[in-house]
Amino acid sequence: MELRHLRYFCAVAEDGHMTRAAERVGIAQPALSQQIRGLEEELGVQLFDRIGRGLVLNEAGRLFLDEAHDLLRRVERAATTAREAGRGEVGRLRVGFTASTCFNPAVTRVLKSFCEAWPRVELVLEEGRSSLLQAALEGGRLDAAFLRPPLSSTDNLDFVLVATEPMVVALPAGHRLDGRRSLALEELRDEAFILYPRATGPGLSENVVAACQKAGFAPRVAQQTPQLATTVNLVAAAMGIAIVPDCMRQLRPNSVRYVPLRDGSLQAEFGLAWKRQDQSRAVHHLIRTASPSS
Template sequence: MELRHLRYFLAVAEELNVTRAALRVGIAQPPLTQQIQALEAELGVALFHRIGRRIELSAAGTVFLAETRAVLDRAAQAVAMARRAGRGEIGKLRIGFTSSASFSPFVTEVLKTYRAQWPEVEVALEEHRSALLIAALKADDLDAAFVRPPLTPDAAIEVQWLVREPMVAAVPVDHSAAGRRAVRLEALRDDPFILYPRRGGSGLSDQIVSECLRLGFSPRVGQEAPELAAAINFVAAGMGIAVVPACMRHLRPDAVRFLTLERSRLRAELGLAQGRADRSETVCKLAHLAGEVLIQGHSRALRGSEYVKS
């Protein structure tokens, strides 16, 4: 039994006239009659009573009609849902992000806008280091991820670099420079620096050290922090100063002050990583939306926003 047989039966049951039913489904009357007879033979029951030239539903046909309508309605719904899923309007989107990316207004704006535009897509969020996020993408455990460099080049992964964010100095509230709005990095040369191990996937330690060397000093490492958020807490505990992305400057206002770094080349890059093959439409929509938010953010940057196009 195929769906077309149910459609033939529905037409005859609703029209109670084979000629009109044949016109409705677009086939000749004799083949339609044969299809109905074959359906009755398959079911082993009569679906219609034939009274002269008139037909009417049998008791079995009446029950079968209700079920036929339900089946065809579900089939139409399945087709509609499949097409919506193909357009990325429904489904599930698994997004990963680094701990620092969760503080980025850019990331939160992308997620907020995505949920508003496609509310029927279930968004599952997962936080990990960038290296682990890339591994999850390759294992098909994630669909996309907001990551920071360095990343090992991988032919299976494409990274759309989106923003380059200024870095700021985080100092304890009782630091001698805490009352200032800006400071030069070299002015902090005597402070112990809180840096980040390369295995943490932050990619910032080498940049910070290189910038310090460019400015004529080698930073004294007082502590390593496993994540950027932990570095802020270490600063609050008076264990040293840290250089962090500007998006984190609202953390620990009770114990930490964030100072603009004057004449600094330090930037924290943020990108959207995704697999190169078999991208779902939900992922494509996320990437396109990120680009739109980037353009809007770039326009704001011309009016003083801290985010600029990479």
């Protein structure tokens, strides 16, 4: 039994006349009569009572008509859903983000704009370390992720820059430099630094160390932390100072002071990464939403 058999049957049942039904479905009347007889033979039951030149549904036919209509409606809904998914209008999008990028208002803007534009696409969010998020992208477990460059590998991933923000000095409240409006890097040469290792924040730690070396000193690293949020917590505990993205100001506002760097040379970037071969329209919608030019 094929869907066309159901459509033919419904047309005959609704018109009660083989010739009119044949004109409606666009086939010859003898061919339609043959299709209906074949359907009845397949089911092993007559669906119509033949009265003169007309056809009247019997009890079996009336029950079968209800089920046929329901099945055809479900098939149409399935086809509509498939077409909408192909256009990226419905479905599910798995998006990752690092602990620090979620504090940036640009991420909030992108997610809010995407949900407003594509309300029937479900966003499934996952927080993780950069290295793990990249592995999840390449393995197909995530569709996109907000990451800080550089990526450990760009063989299979594409990337669009979303935002750039200054790095600031995080000091424990009551620190000798507390109250300063800005600081030069060389003023930090005697401080104990709290850094985040490359496995968690690729690029940021290296940039901080390189900037300090350019300023004439190698930073004395007192602690390494698994993520930026932990770094700020250790600063609050007066275990050292840190240089973090400006968006981290939202953490520990009563126990940590954030002071801009004077020359503004240290910048933190982040963007959206996705698998290069991904043809999903929903992913492309998110990319366009995240692009600064959008």
